[in-house]
Amino acid sequence: DDDDDDDDAGATEAAQRAFAALSEAYEVLSDADARRTYDAYGMDGVRAGRELGARGKTTEEMRIEYERRRAKETKEAAEARLNHSGTYVFGFSAAHLMEESIARRRAAFTNNPGLDLTSVSLQNSMEIPLSEEDAVYTVTQGTTRGGRGAGNFILGWRRAFSPLTSLDVSAQTGQTSAVTATVTRQLTTHTTGAVSHNYIAQQGFGLQLMLQRQLFAQTRGHLTWNVGPVSSMSTGATHAFGKNAVKCDFSVGLAASGLNGHFIRQMDENRVYRVGWKLGTAGAELDVGATKQVDEDTALGASIVVSLRGLSLRFRVNRQGQRFVVPILLTPMVTWRKSLLAFTLPPIAIALLRHFVARPIMNRYIRKRQLAAREKNKRTILVAMREAHSATKMIAETADKKARAARERGGLVIESAVFGAFDPRRNTVKDAPIIPNFRTWSPSLQSPNANSTEEGSPDAPKPAASPPPYVDVTRALQFMVDNDTLDLYENVAMCDLLGFCDPCPGEDKHLRVRYRYRRALHEVTVKADAMVSLPSADHRLPEKLQTIDPRV
Numbered sequence: 001d002d003d004d005d006d007d008d009a010g011a012t013e014a015a016q017r018a019f020a021a022l023s024e025a026y027e028v029l030s031d032a033d034a035r036r037t038y039d040a041y042g043m044d045g046v047r048a049g050r051e052l053g054a055r056g057k058t059t060e061e062m063r064i065e066y067e068r069r070r071a072k073e074t075k076e077a078a079e080a081r082l083n084h085s086g087t088y089v090f091g092f093s094a095a096h097l098m099e100e101s102i103a104r105r106r107a108a109f110t111n112n113p114g115l116d117l118t119s120v121s122l123q124n125s126m127e128i129p130l131s132e133e134d135a136v137y138t139v140t141q142g143t144t145r146g147g148r149g150a151g152n153f154i155l156g157w158r159r160a161f162s163p164l165t166s167l168d169v170s171a172q173t174g175q176t177s178a179v180t181a182t183v184t185r186q187l188t189t190h191t192t193g194a195v196s197h198n199y200i201a202q203q204g205f206g207l208q209l210m211l212q213r214q215l216f217a218q219t220r221g222h223l224t225w226n227v228g229p230v231s232s233m234s235t236g237a238t239h240a241f242g243k244n245a246v247k248c249d250f251s252v253g254l255a256a257s258g259l260n261g262h263f264i265r266q267m268d269e270n271r272v273y274r275v276g277w278k279l280g281t282a283g284a285e286l287d288v289g290a291t292k293q294v295d296e297d298t299a300l301g302a303s304i305v306v307s308l309r310g311l312s313l314r315f316r317v318n319r320q321g322q323r324f325v326v327p328i329l330l331t332p333m334v335t336w337r338k339s340l341l342a343f344t345l346p347p348i349a350i351a352l353l354r355h356f357v358a359r360p361i362m363n364r365y366i367r368k369r370q371l372a373a374r375e376k377n378k379r380t381i382l383v384a385m386r387e388a389h390s391a392t393k394m395i396a397e398t399a400d401k402k403a404r405a406a407r408e409r410g411g412l413v414i415e416s417a418v419f420g421a422f423d424p425r426r427n428t429v430k431d432a433p434i435i436p437n438f439r440t441w442s443p444s445l446q447s448p449n450a451n452s453t454e455e456g457s458p459d460a461p462k463p464a465a466s467p468p469p470y471v472d473v474t475r476a477l478q479f480m481v482d483n484d485t486l487d488l489y490e491n492v493a494m495c496d497l498l499g500f501c502d503p504c505p506g507e508d509k510h511l512r513v514r515y516r517y518r519r520a521l522h523e524v525t526v527k528a529d530a531m532v533s534l535p536s537a538d539h540r541l542p543e544k545l546q547t548i549d550p551r552v
Contacts, residue, residue, distance in 0.1 A: 068506070083127040085321035091119035091145075093329040095310070102332075115328065119145040133160045141174070150175040177201040190214035203229040230255050243267075256282045269293075274303070283308045288343065291316070294362070302350055304342050310334055311342045370421070370469075370507060377505050378466050384501035385467050386443050392475050392499045399475040407551060410518045411484040412535055414477045417513045419494060420470025421504040424512070424525050430545050434514055441467050469504040476500060477513060481534075484517070490531035515539075521546050 092115040096103040106116075120143065127137040135158045142151035156170030164186040172178045182196040196208040207227040215221045221237040232253025239246050248261035258280015265273045276287035289303020301316035310332035317324040331338055374381065406413045416434040423436060476499025480486055488494070494511060495502040502509075509528035516522065517535035524539040526532045 083321075084125070085323075086122070086124040087323045087325070088123075089119070089121040089325045089327070090117065091121075091327050091329070092116060093118045095329055095331050098331045099333065118329070119143070127158075134158070152176060200229060205229070226253070232256075236261070251280075256280055258282065262287075278307075287314070289314065302346070304346060306334060306339055306342070308334075311338055313342070313346050370504070373506055374466055374469065374504060380505070381467060381501075381503055385441065385471060385503060388471055388476075388499055388501040389441075389443055392472075395479045395499065396475055399479040402481060403478050406481070406484065407516075407549070412481050412486065413516045414474050414481065414486075415514045415516055415521070417472070417474045417477045417511070417515075418470045419473045419500055419503075419511045419528070420468070420509055421507045422470055422510065422512070424510045426525070427523065427545070431547060434512060435470065439468060440472060467503065469507065471501055471503045473497075473499055473511075484535070486532075486534040488532045491529055494528050516549060519549060519552070 094115050096106045096116070122142045123139065125137060125139045127135055129135045137156045137158065139154035139156070140151070141154075143149060152172055152174035154170050154172045156168060158166065158168045160166045166184045168180075168182040168184070170180050172180070178198055178200045180196060180198040182194055184192065184194040187193050191211070191213045193212075194208075194210040196210070198206045198208070200206065206229045209225045209227070210222070211224075212220065212222045215237065216239075218241060219237055219239045221235070223235045224233065226232045230253065232251060232255065234249055234251035234253075236247065236249030243266040245264045245266075246261065247263075248259070250259050251257060258278065260276075260278040260280070262274055262276035267273060270293040272291045274287070274289055274291065276285075278285040285305060285307035287303050287305045289301060291299055291301035293299045297320045299316075299318040301318075303314045303316075305312040305314055305327070309329070311330045311334055312327050313330060314325065314327045316326075330342060403413050405411070418434050418438065476497065477486060479499070480497075488497075488511075494500055494509075510525055511528065511530075511532065512523070512525040513532070513534065514521065514523045515534060521541050522535060522539035523541055524532060524534070524536070
């Protein structure tokens with residue numbers, strides 16, 4: 001009986017295996033994607049859940065991605081709980097270095113050859129959420145100039161009654177004592193209105209009416225009417241077009257009237273040029289400068305300011321909500337010659353310092369951080385690159401076959417493609433490698449059995465060299481070509497594509513593809529996860545960089 005039971009169990013197990021095999025075969029035959037996967041990888045590929053053009057992440061990659069996302073969320077949550085920002089202005093004067101008459105008068109008081117600190121202005125604000133609807137905030141203000149100073153402290157409460165209505169109540173004490181209550185309401189889809197009541201000590205009650213409206217798709221206008229204690233009215237608009245934006249405001253009041261605004265030009269993703277102007281009863285000012293985004297949290301800026309007070313050079317640093325401004329008065333006497341020098345010499349000096357001092361220092365700092373991160377993640381990177389290399393070997397035969405057929409008919413042939421961290425500037429040399437100092441990598445270049453021999457013994461292998469911060473994806477992209485076209489869609493993680501990996505976690509990555517279409521050489525470089533479509537006439541290299549295909 002025991003033998004019969006064993007035979008029945010064996011027969012049942014065999015039947016289950018046969019049924020599973022039939023089920024797998026049916027799934028492959030009934031699913032076009034599964035059939036293509038089977039043709040490329042075999043049943044092992046189907047069972048592993050592979051898809052053409054995509055791969056699964058390793059456990060280590062998912063762990064690193066999770067930790068990076070969690071750290072970012074923790075940082076954002078901490079900033080949301082305590083929203084702190086500040087502006088710090090330190091005014092200096094270098095007029096004694098530019099004007100001999102000022103230097104002589106100054107010599108009677110001090111012989112210090114450095115800059116004179118003329119003014120300091122500070123403002124700090126902090127917002128603490130109490131709930132989803134309520135938040136309290138504080139603002140501290142202080143300024144000193146010429147040995148005299150003043151300051152204010154503001155305590156406020158903000159409540160959102162609904163997505164359309166909010167109330168803001170604040171009290172101020174210090175140089176000026178006041179109480180303000182403001183109700184803001186979304187009137188229509190494109191219009192927002194606000195009514196502000198205030199009481200200022202020794203001045204009385206006041207009322208301010210504000211209206212903002214989206215005039216056109218790229219244009220927004222506003223109107224503000226201050227009924228009292230000091231009456232005024234202002235209106236203006238902001239318009240964006242392409243990489244440009246312009247703002248212009250006009251105000252009329254008992255205290256001051258005038259016209260002010262600015263023009264902004266986005267030169268690239270990191271650089272912005274700005275021209276600002278003010279013209280009114282309080283004076284005139286022209287501010288010309290630029291701002292550069294150094295990293296995600298830091299921006300540096302500089303500008304030349306010409307006003308009735310003189311010529312000034314203004315530096316700005318923005319760092320995680322903290323804004324530092326350093327205006328330096330060059331001369332209080334404005335002439336056209338001095339203005340010309342002010343608009344030419346400082347920009348030239350800044351450009352030279354940036355090119356020969358700041359950029360090398362920053363590059364060395366970034367390089368040091370990159371090397372440290374790569375060394376820390378070397379084991380994970382090696383695992384990912386070995387997996388990408390294995391996936392590439394799996395599709396190599398199919399990719400090479402596609403390339404030969406496309407080369408014969410003059411179709412889309414991927415000559416070379418690289419994904420990772422490299423200099424994204426365009427190649428300008430004929431027959432240059434796909435990227436500077438390009439080198440191929442394979443697992444055979446790593447020292448095998450690195451841990452199999454005791455450290456310090458004569459037969460101990462050398463430590464495995466760090467792989468390059470990029471991966472060769474030539475065959476991976478050729479494999480994805482279909483009917484002489486290749487489309488990679490925006491926000492699709494390139495690191496997850498078959499034959500790809502993340503060779504440098506945490507660094508900016510690009511994809512560069514050099515390909516032939518109709519025998520002509522093309523090249524394109526895009527940021528990671530950006531959209532790219534091949535072929536395109538915009539990618540064609542100039543005639544001086546074209547080469548004859550030696551394999552035709």
